[in-house]
Amino acid sequence: MGAAVVLFTRDLRVHDNPALAAACAEDRVVPLYVLDPGLADISPNRSRFLHQSLADLGERLRKRGGDLIVRNGDPVAETIRVARDTGAGTIHLAADVSGYARRRERRLADECERHRIALELHPGLTVVAPGAVRPGGGGDCYKVFSPYHRAWSKAPWRSAAPTPERITLPDGLSPGHLPTLPAGASPHAAEGGETPARRRLAMWTSNDIEGYEDAHNDLPGDGTSRLSPYLRWGCLSPLAVAEAARSRDADAFVRQLCWRDFYYQVARVFPKLSTEPLRPAGDRDWRHDEDALQHWRDGLTGVPIVDAGMRQLRDEGWMHNRARLITAAFLTKHLGIDWRLGVAWFFRWLLDGDVPNNSGNWQWTAGTGNDTRPYRRFNPIRQALRFDAEGVYVRRYVPELKGIDGAAVHQPWRLPEPERRGLDYPGPLESHRDEAVWLRD
Known part of the structure; x- marks a missing residue:
C-alpha cells in the first residue's frame, strides 16, 4: 500500500x-x-x-x-x-x-x-496563485495594483479540492501531542481554528457582506469581516471566501481579497519585503526618537484616534483596517519614524501578521512601496472626524476620554481649561519637528 x-x-x-x-x-x-x-x-x-x-x-x-x-x-x-x-x-x-x-x-x-x-x-494560500498572472514585457510581478486587479479579475480560478471523507493512518504511528496551550498577550483575541472560522464566514456572508462597500471604513460600526486571521493561517480557503463573496455580488470585498493576492505576488519576487524598501527613493532619513516610538506603541501619543487603534491592537491582536492606515501614517509621516519598527510591532501583536500583507501595506503607507502617490499624507484628525464622527470608536478603546461627548473627543486639547486639566490623558506629542501645526488646522 x-x-x-x-x-x-x-x-x-x-x-x-x-x-x-x-x-x-x-x-x-x-x-x-x-x-x-x-x-x-x-x-x-x-x-x-x-x-x-x-x-x-x-x-x-x-x-x-x-x-x-x-x-x-x-x-x-x-x-x-x-x-x-x-x-x-x-x-x-x-x-x-x-x-x-x-x-x-x-x-x-x-x-x-x-x-x-x-x-x-x-x-x-491565495485565490489566484502568485505568478499566475504577470505583466506584459517580461516583468516578474505587477508593481501597481490597478493593472493587477484587471488581470486578476480575468484569471480562471481553480476548482475547489474535495474534502476527504475518510483518512487512514499508517499502522504504529505515534501522533505526538501539542504542548500546553500557550498564553496569549491580548485578552480579547479571536479563537483559532477551522470551526470558528467557518462559523464566522457563514455569519458574515449571511448578514453583513452586502453592506461591506459602504460600511468597511466605519470605525465604530466595525463593518469588516474579521476573517483575516483565519485567512493568514489557512483555517479558511481564500478561494472559498472569494466564491462566497462573489455569489453575493460583493465586489468590494472580492477586491480586498485581490489586494491580499497582490502582495503575495510581490513577496514572491521580493521576499525581503519586511526589511528592504521596494522603492528605495522613498526611504529617507528616519528620526530616532525612542520616546515617541514608545508612546506610539503604548497608545499614549495624545492623538485619540491613533491611541484607540494602538490599544485595540494590544487588546484584541487585531486592528480595524482604517485604524491601521491612520496609525501607520502617523508613525511614518508625522513622527518620521522608520516603517520597519512599525512592521515589527504589528508582527508582535497581530493574529493576521504575515510578510506579504503586513509589510506590503506598511511600505505602501510609508511611501517606500507599491503606491502611485508615495508622498501622500493623512491628517489623523480629519480621518477621525470622517470615519468616527461621534467618537464612539475612540471612547471604546480610550476610557480616559469616555466623559467627552461627540466629536470633541478627537481634539481634547481644545476643551476649556478646567475640563482639559481634569483629564488623565497626555497632550499631543510635539517632539517631531514642527508637526504640531496640523493639530491646530
Missing part, C-alpha cells in the same frame, strides 16, 4: 485543501505539523491562535478516522524522518512565498531528492 505525508504549514483546514486532497489519493495518509522552535516566541498571540487551530484540525481529522501527527524540531528533518519511518513515497506541501517558506521548500526538495522521495507543491 502507498503512503503520503501532507505537511501542514499555513493551510490548517480539511475543506478545500489541495495538498491534503492530493495526499488522500494514496491508501495511507500522514497529516503532519512540525512545531519549529525557531518560530515559537515570535508572537504570543499567534502562538496561541496556532495551537488552537492545530487542536481544531486534529479533531476534524479524527472525525474522519485520521489524526494530526505533531512533531517538534526542524521541519525538514522531522518531515523526512516521518516519511522514512512510514515508507511514504511522496510529501505534499502548500507553496508559500515568504523568504522563510521558500528556504524551507528548497531544503525539503534537496532532502527529498537525497532520500528518493517525491515532493509535490500545491496552491491554496
Whole structure:
C-alpha cells in the first residue's frame, strides 16, 4: 500500500485543501505539523491562535478516522524522518512565498531528492496563485495594483479540492501531542481554528457582506469581516471566501481579497519585503526618537484616534483596517519614524501578521512601496472626524476620554481649561519637528 505525508504549514483546514486532497489519493495518509522552535516566541498571540487551530484540525481529522501527527524540531528533518519511518513515497506541501517558506521548500526538495522521495507543491494560500498572472514585457510581478486587479479579475480560478471523507493512518504511528496551550498577550483575541472560522464566514456572508462597500471604513460600526486571521493561517480557503463573496455580488470585498493576492505576488519576487524598501527613493532619513516610538506603541501619543487603534491592537491582536492606515501614517509621516519598527510591532501583536500583507501595506503607507502617490499624507484628525464622527470608536478603546461627548473627543486639547486639566490623558506629542501645526488646522 502507498503512503503520503501532507505537511501542514499555513493551510490548517480539511475543506478545500489541495495538498491534503492530493495526499488522500494514496491508501495511507500522514497529516503532519512540525512545531519549529525557531518560530515559537515570535508572537504570543499567534502562538496561541496556532495551537488552537492545530487542536481544531486534529479533531476534524479524527472525525474522519485520521489524526494530526505533531512533531517538534526542524521541519525538514522531522518531515523526512516521518516519511522514512512510514515508507511514504511522496510529501505534499502548500507553496508559500515568504523568504522563510521558500528556504524551507528548497531544503525539503534537496532532502527529498537525497532520500528518493517525491515532493509535490500545491496552491491554496491565495485565490489566484502568485505568478499566475504577470505583466506584459517580461516583468516578474505587477508593481501597481490597478493593472493587477484587471488581470486578476480575468484569471480562471481553480476548482475547489474535495474534502476527504475518510483518512487512514499508517499502522504504529505515534501522533505526538501539542504542548500546553500557550498564553496569549491580548485578552480579547479571536479563537483559532477551522470551526470558528467557518462559523464566522457563514455569519458574515449571511448578514453583513452586502453592506461591506459602504460600511468597511466605519470605525465604530466595525463593518469588516474579521476573517483575516483565519485567512493568514489557512483555517479558511481564500478561494472559498472569494466564491462566497462573489455569489453575493460583493465586489468590494472580492477586491480586498485581490489586494491580499497582490502582495503575495510581490513577496514572491521580493521576499525581503519586511526589511528592504521596494522603492528605495522613498526611504529617507528616519528620526530616532525612542520616546515617541514608545508612546506610539503604548497608545499614549495624545492623538485619540491613533491611541484607540494602538490599544485595540494590544487588546484584541487585531486592528480595524482604517485604524491601521491612520496609525501607520502617523508613525511614518508625522513622527518620521522608520516603517520597519512599525512592521515589527504589528508582527508582535497581530493574529493576521504575515510578510506579504503586513509589510506590503506598511511600505505602501510609508511611501517606500507599491503606491502611485508615495508622498501622500493623512491628517489623523480629519480621518477621525470622517470615519468616527461621534467618537464612539475612540471612547471604546480610550476610557480616559469616555466623559467627552461627540466629536470633541478627537481634539481634547481644545476643551476649556478646567475640563482639559481634569483629564488623565497626555497632550499631543510635539517632539517631531514642527508637526504640531496640523493639530491646530
